[in-house]
Amino acid sequence: MLEATDLHKTYVLPHKRVDVLKGASLSVGKGERVAIVGRSGSGKSTLLHVLGGLDRPEVGEVRIDGQPLYAVSQRARTAVRASKIGFVFQSYHLLPEMDVTENVMLPAMTGALKITRAQMRQRALVLLEQVGLADRATHMPLELSGGEQQRVALARALINEPALILADEPTGNLDRMTGAQIMELLFGLSCSRDLALVMVTHSPETAALCDRVMELAGGMLAAQT
Amino acid sequence: MPFSLFLALKYLKPKRSFTSVVTLISVIGVVLGVAIIIIVRAVMTGFGDMWHEKILDFKPHITVTAPSGGVIEKEEAVCQRLEQVPGVLAASPGLETRVLVEHHRRVVAPLIIGTDPKRAKRVMKLDRMAAGEFNIEGDSVVLGVDMADELGVMVGDNILVYSPMNLVAKNEVYLPERLKVTGIYDSGQRDFDSGFIITSIAVARDLMGMRSGVYSIHLKVQDPQNTAKFKKIVSDVRMLVPFYTVRTWQEIDSQLFNALAVEKNMMVILLMFITVVAIFCVTNTLIVLTVQKTDEIGLLKALGFSSRQVMIAFVLHGWIQCLIGTLLGIGAAYLILENLQGLVSLLARMGVEVFPKDVYGLAQIPWRVIPREVADVAISVILFCTVASFLPAWRAARMDPVTALRKE
Numbered sequence: 001m002l003e004a005t006d007l008h009k010t011y012v013l014p015h016k017r018v019d020v021l022k023g024a025s026l027s028v029g030k031g032e033r034v035a036i037v038g039r040s041g042s043g044k045s046t047l048l049h050v051l052g053g054l055d056r057p058e059v060g061e062v063r064i065d066g067q068p069l070y071a072v073s074q075r076a077r078t079a080v081r082a083s084k085i086g087f088v089f090q091s092y093h094l095l096p097e098m099d100v101t102e103n104v105m106l107p108a109m110t111g112a113l114k115i116t117r118a119q120m121r122q123r124a125l126v127l128l129e130q131v132g133l134a135d136r137a138t139h140m141p142l143e144l145s146g147g148e149q150q151r152v153a154l155a156r157a158l159i160n161e162p163a164l165i166l167a168d169e170p171t172g173n174l175d176r177m178t179g180a181q182i183m184e185l186l187f188g189l190s191c192s193r194d195l196a197l198v199m200v201t202h203s204p205e206t207a208a209l210c211d212r213v214m215e216l217a218g219g220m221l222a223a224q225t
Numbered sequence: 226m227p228f229s230l231f232l233a234l235k236y237l238k239p240k241r242s243f244t245s246v247v248t249l250i251s252v253i254g255v256v257l258g259v260a261i262i263i264i265v266r267a268v269m270t271g272f273g274d275m276w277h278e279k280i281l282d283f284k285p286h287i288t289v290t291a292p293s294g295g296v297i298e299k300e301e302a303v304c305q306r307l308e309q310v311p312g313v314l315a316a317s318p319g320l321e322t323r324v325l326v327e328h329h330r331r332v333v334a335p336l337i338i339g340t341d342p343k344r345a346k347r348v349m350k351l352d353r354m355a356a357g358e359f360n361i362e363g364d365s366v367v368l369g370v371d372m373a374d375e376l377g378v379m380v381g382d383n384i385l386v387y388s389p390m391n392l393v394a395k396n397e398v399y400l401p402e403r404l405k406v407t408g409i410y411d412s413g414q415r416d417f418d419s420g421f422i423i424t425s426i427a428v429a430r431d432l433m434g435m436r437s438g439v440y441s442i443h444l445k446v447q448d449p450q451n452t453a454k455f456k457k458i459v460s461d462v463r464m465l466v467p468f469y470t471v472r473t474w475q476e477i478d479s480q481l482f483n484a485l486a487v488e489k490n491m492m493v494i495l496l497m498f499i500t501v502v503a504i505f506c507v508t509n510t511l512i513v514l515t516v517q518k519t520d521e522i523g524l525l526k527a528l529g530f531s532s533r534q535v536m537i538a539f540v541l542h543g544w545i546q547c548l549i550g551t552l553l554g555i556g557a558a559y560l561i562l563e564n565l566q567g568l569v570s571l572l573a574r575m576g577v578e579v580f581p582k583d584v585y586g587l588a589q590i591p592w593r594v595i596p597r598e599v600a601d602v603a604i605s606v607i608l609f610c611t612v613a614s615f616l617p618a619w620r621a622a623r624m625d626p627v628t629a630l631r632k633e
Contacts, residue, residue: 095524
């Protein structure tokens with residue numbers, strides 16, 4: 001499903017060169033759940049951005065379902081991202097001007113699915129039902145709690161029926177109990193839809209729930225024992 | 226609805242108070258800019274119309290004169306021939322000269338116009354008589370309301386008119402003509418009401434020591450402001466009387482009309498700068514918005530929206546503000562123009578004389594909206610706005626999603 005080989009990424013800061021990724025490779029199968037752990041600043045988020053086609057590596061390639069991400073034009077990469085990858089962020093990133101349903105519909109509005117606005121709405125309402133927020137469909141994001149906002153973000157990540165979910169510390173801003181609920185929901189949805197999941201986390205408990213745990217250290221990925 | 230338009234409309238929604246206040250101020254800037262340009266253009270057009278109307282009512286549309294200060298003989302026949310030209314409504318002979326007028330030891334020096342009593346009424350539109358009637362038969366004279374005030378003359382009084390020939394004739398003495406005031410006209414134009422007296426051609430000839438002939442033939446034509454038609458009439462008249470000099474009303478008062486046109490254009494150019502400043506408010510709003518929405522822009526790009534979609538959304542956001550501002554500006558301009566007199570009166574009551582009557586001589590402020598000019602303003606503003614929206618929109622579109630998302 002996801003094949004990342006020999007990824008190198010360097011940031012050039014004033015008077016400093018930071019090699020974040022130094023040949024990191026990762027392979028994730030369909031429906032497989034992989035946790036990425038590592039110390040703060042080890043480059044976990046950068047790796048996730050590279051895997052999601054947001055940040056071009058200097059060396060290496062990422063393939064989604066065999067399709068290369070960086071050997072194609074930006075437009076093609078954007079289209080792959082819209083149709084095959086769902087993102088979940090630590091800070092939810094909901095648009096405050098739009099209600100919950102519209103936020104969930106957002107990725108579908110890229111045109112990746114070629115469905116009507118009514119069909120998008122219908123699909124968003126089904127997803128909101130699945131994440132337990134059917135009664136909040138017309139609410140504005142700021143009227144929701146952190147946990148509820150992350151559920152909306154989960155529903156949003158799923159609307160285009162992606163094959164891969166990239167989650168960047170999805171429980172980082174939530175309390176332990178709410179975080180556990182979100183993880184349960186994320187794992188449940190991943191299982192029921194046979195979704196590949198790559199999740200950056202600091203929590204050993206959350207990481208332990210995954211099929212595999214990879215540690216990013218020194219710019220390289222290694223399976224954690 | 227395309228996503229870009231959907232997002233642009235969402236950003237306009239006054240739910241997020243900060244954005245909406247900034248947006249509101251930008252829109253008000255455009256409203257004021259557009260409204261002021263339309264109002265000024267309408268009032269300037271109104272003033273131009275007023276001048277045209279007054280000049281065209283009082284003065285001839287075409288003046289035919291003999292070359293080199295000569296005299297036109299057999300004026301009745303010339304008038305009849307000229308009236309055959311299609312579009313010429315009336316022709317009237319004229320004999321004009323500067324005279325001295327005295328009444329109760331008060332003296333003024335107006336231009337006397339000697340004309341045919343019957344034909345004059347068809348060429349000069351002097352239907353606004355302040356007193357008496359337009360009667361220049363025999364030793365009668367009609368003068369303007371301001372001159373009547375200056376001389377202290379009323380209908381029925383006699384005035385003495387001294388010929389200028391006394392200054393040039395060495396062996397002859399021209400006795401002053403005693404003329405009876407039969408009417409006092411009020412053209413509403415101080416120049417006309419204080420500078421002219423009208424009498425019969427016979428009286429004018431006596432004053433000039435002439436036995437026959439006139440200095441000019443005055444023509445009234447149909448639709449003198451229709452350039453194409455008017456040109457044709459002038460050309461026909463020139464062909465009919467090739468030995469005479471033919472001058473149009475625009476040529477005679479060209480300085481005034483040129484001054485009005487230059488003034489109007491200058492005002493529009495200067496006011497356009499104000500509108501450009503207002504449009505920069507919109508650019509400013511968009512820049513604030515792009516900074517404020519940095520993480521959202523990053524998210525949109527991460528979700529798979531193209532740079533083009535993001536750019537169009539921001540351009541549309543600015544464009545919609547301008548469109549709303551322009552439409553409201555046009556509405557506000559009409560509203561103000563419809564109530565202009567009331568507003569000016571209100572200001573006058575508060576001690577602010579916007580158009581002092583004794584300076585402008587106007588009972589009402591004239592205005593006329595030319596739809597094409599309104600369309601010009603609207604199109605220019607929206608065009609400027611679109612261009613001004615591009616810079617912040619381009620900035621938003623080229624934002625790196627990773628950098629934007631990190632600004633949490």
